[in-house]
Amino acid sequence: MPSSALGYGDPRGRAELREVLAGYLRRVRAAAADPERTVVCSGYAQGLGLALRALAGTGVRTVAYEDPGSPATVSSAASRAGMSAVPVRVDEHGIDVRALAATGARAVVVTPAHQWPTGVSLAPERRLALIEWARARDAVIVEDDYDAEFRYDRVPVGALQGLAADRVISLGTVSKSLAPALRIGWMLCPAALTGAVVEQKRLSDRGSPALDQLALATLIESGRFDRHLRRMRTTYSARRSALVAALAEHAPEAGVTGLAAGFHAVAHLAGPTDERALVAAARARSVGLYGMSACRTAPEPEPVRLVLGFGNVGERAISEGIAAVGDLLRGR
Ligand SMILES: Cc1ncc(COP(=O)(O)O)c(C=O)c1O
Structure with missing residues (x-):
């Protein structure tokens, strides 16, 4: 590493990583990625804050978010940007774009490839309606592309940003593909917003750590990142199958939804x-169950939905865990 690389450098991040990332995202996510408009950041968490503060600077006052979704994360980032945040319902086709239009918001945070936490993908007609909404309202879509590398049944649907690079800020992260502790993410920004996002990044921390960026660039460029993803897809897919099989055996009345993707069903x-009583009873048996209510702004209507994570639990532990709470899941 040359000594010139030890200075503050470009707040967008190391040119080597932005170049490699843009190529990777064009290839893997069908994104319209341009290294000049790519900003390396400290995960989705920082990227969301930078995006909302940049949008606030252009006069956006309200941001909408998915419900169920991540109400606390988006609301707190919005309030730190001086914005208000409004929930918009999600159904089996993704966010309800008509309900979004009725809010008057000029920004929305969405998870189109794999909705968190319902696990659906945004239906093709909704993808187009969302982009139309953004164009008609002069609005911006913040795309949280958090786990799109992990689809087990087919090639993942492309990033929304690839369809409307002028209207979408796409946020990616290595938190799912490598590890959350690395704190590396990226933002693909529309041309009109890149300057404002870069200024927010500069004000925030003057740029992400250079050594980490160069290491990630080398990992991707060498092909080892792709190899790692291929291997981990096999592992996670087997864990998901173990979960589905255990539910079929121990709680056959329970329906399982969500794409064969990511780390939750x-x-x-x-x-x-009673969701709370169920979660507490499972906890008393050392099994962590998570109710959908934790992802809602209002209590979850009956019947109860559970968000079951399988990312960092082995197949055997998944089978044993579901067996241990089978009677609770069956309501007996
Ligand atoms: C919906 C969603 N988006 C993004 C992330 C990643 O956030 P970060 O990159 O800040 O670790 C997560 C992590 O769990 C998540 O659940």
């Missing part, structure tokens, strides 16, 4: 259940 319990 949704179980729909059959009968009326």
